[in-house]
Amino acid sequence: MGWNSWNQVRCHNLTEDIVKAAADAIASNGMREAGYQYVVVDDCYQGGRDPETGSLIAHSQRFPGGMPALGEYIHAKGLKFGIYGVPGSETCANFWDEYPIHGLGSLGMEELDAQTWAEWGVDYLKYDWCRADITDELEKIPAFLRMRDALVTTGRDIVYAVSEYGDDEPWTWGAEIANLWRTTQDILPEWDSVAGIINAQADLWPYSRPGAWNDPDMLQVGNGEFTDDVEANRAHVGMWAMLAAPLFLGTNVPDLDPQILGILTNPDVVAIDQDPLGKQAQRLVKNADGTQVWSRPLKDGVFAVALYNLGTEHQHITAALEDVVGAGAWRARSVWDQKDVDVTGGHLSADVAPRGLALHMLRPA
Secondary structure, eight states: OEEESHHHHTTTTOOHHHHHHHHHHHHHSSHHHHTOOEEEOOSSOEEEEOTTTOOEEEOTTTOTTOHHHHHHHHHHTTOEEEEEEOSSSSOHHHHHSOOOOOOOSOTTOHHHHHHHHHHHTOOEEEEEOTTHHHHHOOOHHHHHHHHHHHHHHHTSOOEEEEEOTTTTOGGGTGGGTOSEEEOSSOOOSSHHHHHHHHHHTTTOGGGOBTTBEEEOOOOOTTSGGGSSOHHHHHHHHHHHHHTTOOOEEOSOGGGOOHHHHHHHHOHHHHHHHTOTTOOOOEEEEEEETTEEEEEEEOGGGOEEEEEEEOSSSOEEEEEEHHHHTOSSOEEEEETTTTEEEOOTTSEEEEEEOTTEEEEEEEEEO
16 A cells, blocks of 8 residues: 555656655555555656666656655655566666666666665565566566565565566466566556456456455556546545555645545555455456446455446446355445445345445444
8 A cells, every 4th residue: 555656747757856745645644544655666766877886876856865865754754665677678668758768677687776775775666577578588487586586685575566467467476476466557547447457357366365466556546537536436446445456546645635535545445455364356246237246255254345336327236145245144334434234135235326336344243
């Protein structure tokens, strides 16, 4: 849980001030207390490599204070510091954004870069494939393994997130290498992109477990079509919670709408997302008149159930409790309303807004 710079500023607008502003906001608006802790600097912080040591250095204009000082600033806020790297010779921004500084990849420098990041105080590494097979003829598993081993040798506890966009089914091999792996292409700040990603996760539930997570990409909350649409943001965040997915914002945190901030810090949403069982939800009903039903088992016999409306019209969605949580007597609570819900008759029902989500927690009565 945290913030990553990419969805907010991409490459050329990335600065030290933007990162500090995100950290300041998370530490002061209730997000830190809700569980958001990682502040991750994505691509384009790099100013090149030191000509004598070969170590990565920060861009002197964008990050005049340097990366170790930035790490100290983030840590002083009670947060953790994340950074970006690639296994090949070029970063994604070199290719897609024409970032003019080259020689930034970790190819052949895995140990040096891992040690550099550890010395900067890094707690999280996003390691992005970025066409390394095309540019450098690398193979994914060996390349990702080299950085895993390099991180271990530093002796520092660094979360390792690999990103190859789900092209080679990383959920089948990622757990032996990393803590999380991207399952999709880049998310866009558009409903169709988010809805498509949710559907693509339906068969991946067997591969999620503590310490090894499917990652359907960072949230687009606060961006594009999700700038201030409360219902769409509820669906976006609520389904990421159902998927046991990382919750990484990529928006201007200081300017977050209070209602959207309330969605992100809703204690039941966070509890569902961070449930220690680590089980991802299963889709039990697929596209019945544009609606879906998902169920996720949580600790202590509790279930989270999502009644999800993909369509453009209001829908009344009903699910039989026996089908989604099993036989027995249950008490239901609406996550968004923070109120108990009547489930007499053995059914859970809700009127769900277009592109919306009714999210409930059910406990044995």
